[in-house]
Amino acid sequence: MRIAMPWPKDHKSKTREKIVSSAAAAFRAEGIPGVSVDDVMSNAGLTHGAFYAHFDSKDDLVSAAIDHSSAETVARFSKALDALPPGDRFAGAIDAYLSPLHAAHPEVGCPVATLGPEVARTEGKAHRELARGIRRRLEWLRSLLPKPLQRRSKARDDELMGTLACMIGGLILARAVGPDESDAVLESTRRFLARARAAQDR
C-alpha cells in the first residue's frame, strides 16, 4: 500500500524558500521586531496560519533568513570579483562592500551589518547562525587573497578580522550619518583600509 503524494514533491520546499527569501529582505530593511509573522506570510502570498507548518517559531525563521542572506550576499559579491585578477580581489571586495550601492540597499546587503547587534542580544538558533555568518565572511576574505597569502598565521588572522570589522563598522557608520555624509564615510574607510593593507604587505 502506497502513501499518497497530494502535492508536487518540491512544493513545500519551494514555498519555504519563498517565505525565507522575502523574510530575509524584510528583516534587513525593517528589523526583526519590525516585521511580523503575518507580514512575512502576506509577502509570500500566504496567510498567517500556515507559518507553523514551516517553522518552529519566529526565531527559527530568523535563523533561516540569516543563513539565506549571509550566503546570498557572499555569493553575489564573489561573482562580481571573479572577473578581477587574483591580486585585486581582496581590495575589490572591500570596495564593493563599502560602496554607496551597498549602503543604500540594506535589504539585499550584508545581514551582519543590519541585524548583527539586535540578533547578538538574543539566544537561540538565530544568534548561532549569525556567528556562522561571520566565520563564513572571514573565510571568504581569506579566499580572496592571492594563494600564497592564504596560509593561516596570527598576523593574517588579525588582518582578516580587523578588515572585516572595519568593513562592517564603516557600512554601519555610513548608514547612520545620513545620506549627505554617507559617501564621505565610505570613502574615508576605504582609503584607511587601502593604506593599512599597503603597510601590511611590507
Added chain:
Amino acid sequence: MRIAMPWPKDHKSKTREKIVSSAAAAFRAEGIPGVSVDDVMSNAGLTHGAFYAHFDSKDDLVSAAIDHSSAETVARFSKALDALPPGDRFAGAIDAYLSPLHAAHPEVGCPVATLGPEVARTEGKAHRELARGIRRRLEWLRSLLPKPLQRRSKARDDELMGTLACMIGGLILARAVGPDESDAVLESTRRFLARARAAQDR
C-alpha cells in the same frame, strides 16, 4: 499675583533625568522595541501615564537616551585616559573600547554599536541624535591625539574614520560570535589597529 510653585523647582528635570538614564541602559541592553514605555516608566518608579508629560513620543525618548549615553560613554572613557601620557591616549581609547569589559556590558557601553543599525533605519530625532553621536566620537578621537597631530587633513580624517569604524565593527563582531570567541576577536582587532597606526605614523 504670583504663580504658585507646587514642586521643588528641579523636580521635573530630575525625574526626566532618571527616566532618560534608565531608559538609556534598557535600550542598549534590550533594543528599542524590546523596551516599552511602560517598562521605562516602571524602572524609573513611575506609572505609564506620566510619560507624555516628559516626552512627545517614544522616538523623543530614544533621542534623549542616545544623547545621554553617547555623552556619558565618551566621558567615562575619557576619564580613564587622563592618567595616560598624551602620546598613549589614542591607543588607550582603542584598547578600552575593544575590551572584554565593554563587550560584556552593552547596557553601559557605546550606543552606536548597540543601537546604530536599528536607529539608522528610522527617521526623526533619534536618527539625527545618532549622527551627532558619531561626529562626537570622531572629535573625541581627534582630541586624544598628541596636539601636533590634531590638525585636520584628509589623511588624518581618514585615519579617524577608519579607526572608529574598526572599533565599532570589532565590538559588534565580538558580541556576535559568542562568549567563547569574543576575546579573540577583540584581540585581533586591537592588534590590527595597532599595526595600522604604526604604519600611519611613518
Added chain:
DNA sequence: TTCGAAATATGATACACATCATATTGTCGT
C-alpha cells in the same frame, strides 16, 4: 473519479503596545 493526506486557511486566544483623556496627588506660596 474518488480517497486521503499534505499544504494552506480560518478563527481564536491571551497578551503587549503607544498614545491620550481624565482624575488624583503633593507641595510651594500665601
Added chain:
DNA sequence: ACGACAATATGATGTGTATCATATTTCGAA
C-alpha cells in the same frame, strides 16, 4: 491651614503580536 496648579496616576482605546486548534482546499495515487 489653604488654595492653586504642576507632577503623577488611573483608566481606556484601538491596534498589533506570536502562537495554536481546527477547518478547508488541493492534487497525486488508486
